[in-house]
Every structure is written in structure tokens, then in C-alpha cells.
């Protein structure tokens with residue numbers, strides 16, 4: 001009898017799992033409300049007009065048809081035993097894989113939810129339309145993680161405006177090494193980006209940002225990149241969690257018969273905590289595809305090993321169309337170079353090409 005595997009979320013992790021596992025005797029159903037796979041890594045470039053829509057999206061229906069998987073274009077609401085309850089339908093499963101990604105976190109800052117964001121394609125498109133139509137003079141980007149840094153760099157090239165990047169901690173990219181932060185700060189400053197570290201945003205008003213020290217800075221476009229949180233579906237699950245994320249075991253199992261992979265999880269194996277990156281989402285997807293096959297063959301599950309961990313990051317950080325920086329662990333690869341930019345550009349674009357006919 002064939003095993004019914006239901007994958008919830010068709011982003012980097014969910015789509016990659018189905019791609020790698022196919023062809024297979026497993027019967028896949030993908031539940032995803034969007035009609036396409038979207039690559040977040042290219043959103044900043046799309047915002048700045050450096051990437052085309054077709055470079056960061058791939059239609060899901062033809063992909064699923066080729067893989068022999070069923071596609072249900074609905075949002076999963078909750079799990080009830082071995083059933084996923086969606087907007088309109090209910091889908092039974094033998095094994096489920098949760099891969100619903102992460103949602104933007106506004107940390108309760110007043111007015112922040114009205115800002116622009118680059119966390120979804122819909123939001124990024126709204127921001128792009130605003131940039132094209134209103135040509136803002138002063139843009140404030142709140143949050144200096146990877147998304148904030150890449151957005152600031154791209155906009156400094158594509159817009160004739162004052163670009164500010166705002167960070168509550170004392171350096172940009174605080175999750176990376178001091179050396180990486182210094183290098184990125186220097187590169188951003190060279191591009192004319194104004195860096196405001198140790199600045200805590202208190203409120204986002206219609207035309208200015210209010211900081212905790214009482215200072216108010218004018219701005220005509222505010223972009224929020226300051227954090228992520230588990231999406232609603234994860235919040236509604238009564239599974240073991242850590243900081244709200246699904247806590248998985250070393251086999252990426254949340255509980256018997258339910259795997260969880262990608263951004264929605266807390267993956268900590270052998271003392272290494274996985275970063276919420278496409279690099280990790282993709283590896284976890286490939287690992288789970290192998291484990292699903294092993295499980296169906298009656299073999300034992302293999303343990304996962306984290307590659308890009310919080311204390312040893314792996315990242316290519318794009319700084320616009322002329323340069324990017326490579327980070328492997330504590331090592332930051334040289335000065336920003338065009339070669340690394342080309343490598344990142346090729347990796348991102350070829351990821352999406354895999355899902356096209």
C-alpha cells in the first residue's frame with residue numbers, strides 16, 4: 001500500500017522536498033495557497049528593479065504535475081489527528097511535513113504594521129510600486145539583518161534618495177561576526193547608506209520615525225525588516241515548541257508521523273542551532289526526502305546534521321549589482337567582489353529554474 005505524504009507549504013523547503021523525492025512510490029499532496037514557488041532571496045533585487053518576476057518565481061501546478069504530486073491551492077488551518085483541515089477541504093495523511101516558513105514580526109511597535117516589508121512577494125511588489133510611483137526622498141529601513149542590509153544596498157543603487165538603515169544593537173548584522181559587520185558597514189557607507197546603530201524604534205508615524213530617546217526623523221518610506229515569528233498555522237499547533245517554533249528531534253520529526261522543516265522549526269542537533277536560511281531549508285528538505293524513502297522501505301531514520309548554524313553562519317550577502325560578500329563560519333571572504341555577486345546571482349536564479357519545465 002502506498003504512503004500518503006502531505007506537505008504543508010510549497011516554499012523553498014516544501015517544493016524542494018517534493019522535487020528531490022520524485023519520482024517515488026510515495027503519494028504526495030502539496031497544500032499551498034499561492035500558485036507559485038517564490039524565492040525570497042531575490043526580493044530585495046526585485047524591489048530595486050534588478051531581478052525580473054520570472055527569475056524569482058516558478059508556477060506550482062506544472063511542477064506538481066511533472067512530479068506526480070497533487071496540489072491543493074488552499075491554506076492549512078490546523079491538524080486534527082491524521083487530517084489537515086484547510087479553508088475548504090480536509091486532507092488525510094499517513095505522514096505530514098510542515099514547511100510553512102515564517103511571518104514578519106513587528107514586536108508590537110506602534111505603526112510598524114503599516115510600513116512596507118520585503119517578507120512576501122505581495123508586500124515587495126507593493127513597495128516596488130510605491131518606489132516607482134512616489135519616488136521617495138528619504139527611505140528608512142528598520143532592521144539590519146540580511147534582508148535589511150541587502151534592501152539598503154539595492155535601493156542605494158536604484159533610487160536617488162537618502163537611505164537609512166536603523167538597528168537597535170550596536171552594529172549591523174549583529175548575528176554575524178564583528179569582522180563581517182565592520183566590512184558590511186564600510187561597504188554600505190561607501191554606497192552612501194546612512195547607518196543608525198543603537199537606535200531603538202519606538203513608533204512609526206505617517207511621515208517620521210520616533211526613537212526611544214525622543215528623537216523623531218522624517219521619512220517618506222518606512223520598510224520593516226526587523227524580525228520574524230512563527231506563522232499563524234504554527235501558533236495554532238499544540239506541538240512541543242521552542243520560542244514559538246516547532247521543536248524537532250535530530251530526525252526532524254515534530255512527533256510520530258509529522259516532520260517539520262525550514263524556517264518554521266527550531267532545529268538544534270549536537271549543540272548546533274540551524275539558521276533560518278534557504279541554505280538550511282534546502283538541506284533539511286533533501287534530508288527529509290531521503291528519510292521518507294527510508295521509512296517507506298522499513299529502514300531506520302538518519303540523523304540530521306546542521307550546516308549553517310547560528311554560531312557558524314554560511315551566507316552570500318548581496319550588496320547590489322556590483323558586489324557581494326561571502327561568509328563561512330567566522331571567516332568573511334575578502335573585500336566585497338563582483339565574483340561573489342555573480343556566484344550568488346547564479347545560485348539564486350538556478351534554484352528557481354529547477355522547478356520549471
Ligand SMILES: Cc1cc2nc3c(=O)[nH]c(=O)nc-3n(C[C@H](O)[C@H](O)[C@H](O)COP(=O)(O)OP(=O)(O)OC[C@H]3O[C@@H](n4cnc5c(N)ncnc54)[C@H](O)[C@@H]3O)c2cc1C
Nearest residue numbers: 009011012013040041076100101262263276277278279281
Ligand atoms: C528578503 C529575504 C532575503 C533572503 N535572502 C536569503 C539569502 O540570500 N540566502 C538564504 O539562505 N536565505 C535567505 N533568506 C531566507 C530564506 O528565504 C528562508 O530561510 C527560506 O525561504 C525558508 O524556506 P521555507 O520553505 O521554510 O519558507 P518559505 O520559503 O517562506 O515557504 C513557506 C511557504 O509556506 C506557505 N504557507 C504559509 N502558511 C501556510 C499555511 N497555513 N498553509 C499552507 N501553506 C502555507 C507560504 O505561502 C510559503 O509558500 C531571505 C529571506 C528574505 C525574507
